[in-house]
Amino acid sequence: MLFNSIPFLLFFPTVCVLYFLIPAIHVRTRNMLLLIASYYFYMNWEPAYALLLLTSTILTYVSAFGIGHFEDNRIKKTCLICSIILNLAILFLFKYYNFLSSNVMMAMHSCGIGMELPKFALLLPVGISFYTFQALGYSIDVYRGVTKVERDFFTYALFVSFFPQLVAGPIERSNNLLPQFKQQHRFCYESFMTGVRLMVWGYFMKLVLADRCSLYVDAIFNNVDKQNGGSYLVASLLFPFQIYGDFAGYSLIAIGVAQVLGFSLMENFRRPYFACSIGEFWNRWHISLSTWFKDYVYIPLGGNRVGRLHNYFNLLVTFVVSGIWHGANWTFLCWGTLHGLLLCIEKALGISKKQYSGAKKFCHWLVTFILVCLAWILFRANSISDAVTIITGIFTNLEPPKPEYANFIAIALAMAILLTKECSEEFRRKIRIAESVSWVLRHLYLIMMIAYIILFGVLGGDQFIYFQF
């Protein structure tokens, strides 16, 4: 079930009403309702894949139980390793096996070895990377003693499958979300309305900005052979806003939905395109994933408490893994590697630690933005050769782009609204309409935003980009 679909707009209020009809003291009953709703939400895509979600839940629940139960550190470690291996094996089978087997076969064929590996016609289960990482994070946290073992299976199952953030994050930490399932969430008007405002802003980012950009971007990136450099350039400048609107929009809707129900999810985006270095960009972009990789990959590798070269190696490995996490394609691998390399260069030059102001800050921002946009070409292109065609086309064949004036005007309007909001937050100017002290103004904001979405939104019920990861 997509957030931007009519079924969700019926499903969510129904869940909300039922949830608040159950008295707050009946925490377990409320949790059961949310668990059933979450599985129903997930099964709307492909009912059979709920079994995978359940399997991942059982595996991590049992392993965490084992970690908590046994005193012997070796057994604890074995439980953890089993949980990691089994979860990653499922992820590998559904997400990476076909990619790996086709590449192995290709390599073998090029060496003159005729080898055939079986292929599985498996659909990628929606959100598998997200819930697998969330569940694995819990197992590791229990092993580290950061989180207590959750003995109630249904509460734990809800932690893994909580519908607002199930399919595209934010990837929650057990010590933030799990305790919230034990609390009594009394209805709070302010929290409810804040959640609604977040949802509306998220819908704006998705439907008005991202989906509008995607009309142009998809037409160019999916027909690379027929375009000129100007079209490549415009599409490459629009894609960063498409993916930001799409993913940050989804995250905001997820955070808003949870907030309406009284839950607080972690912030996932903090105005990433204001970053003045690649390091800063990763402190602002997909925060739940970058902190996950920091906590569970980078630091266990030694982090920055090792020699300089070893530290660069750790960074590179972390970003290569992050690239692969996004999908089974060389484009994602190259995108992750490029970000890793750029971070290593920044570290070597000491850029990320310095604070700049004035013209210097502007130059750093501009360079960072250009580099991020360049890397996004790798991320969006259907193949490495397409990415090369696009990048070379921008520099060698810069003719006027394919004109789509109506789309461009709509995108410019949406960007102007986004920029006004983000600038006011970034530079702490007081243009607060959504959170105005005036009740009428706050409500008028909601009315106007909903009307704007109805009139200018792309309401075809498009998928969210990050669902494929």
Added chain:
Amino acid sequence: MKKLIVSVLFIVIGLFAVDRLGGMLMWWVNQHTHDVSGPKIKYLVNDVNEDILLMGTSRCDLHYVPSVISDTLGLTVYNGGINASENIYSHYIILNHILAIHKPKVICLEVMDNDVMMQSDPFCATAFFAPYFGRNERADSVFLLAGSYWKYRISHLYRYNAKAVSNIAGLVISRHEGGENGYIPFPKPVHYPDSMVYRKTQHLVDSLKLEYVQRFINLCKENGVGLIFMVSPMYTEIDANHYDVLKSIAKRNDIPFLDYHSDGLYHDHPEYFLDNDHLWDKGAKKYSSVFAHDLKKLINKK
């Protein structure tokens, strides 16, 4: 909870008021815009009075020069081709609106694969006609099929969603320069199509679309309007049986079918095309004169 009820009521009432006021404003915009398809649809729905009406998608819009056809036939001609109108559902909606105010002598429908074959989103273009929702029951029945009927009933603003930006932009930028009777000449392209592509014959026929082609035909018959199907030139190669489904419908209903594509008209003239599917002004003028002579013969025969 009391606060929430007040908030919800305020938002619902406010949204209703904004939606209705916005709908009225967008109707005005829609009626005064100078974008490409808005004024044409408005003319077809409100004012069309020509003897010969050409209908279809961009391939009709770009390929038929009314003045050339009119000079040959001595009848008034209007090019009612609507860019990106996609398939028979759009043609059926617009035909219902037209017949409510005028009965042309002949309707020439530029047909294509999309009119009968399966598509992933066959109703996508019906939204273009949503501003005229509620004016014609038979036309509105397509919105029921498309699943947008109740959305248009509830929200007046949503009726303008598909073309809101281009309608607003059309208030300041006129895209009708040099147009006559629905035809806007397409200027000489930078590149002509460099090679002829092969279009595979599709075999997945959409039975609902077939039903609507038949409804289109029946509607013309009921109103005493002559109907002709045609396929204008394309710079593509196809199999001999490419249009068999459409041709069999035409044959069954005794409708003339002019197939210039299968005949390979202008396959030796890539300089008439702006891309593989469309002619530019030069090609359109040449083709219109060929078509006008064939049409004249057909009309005289009848």
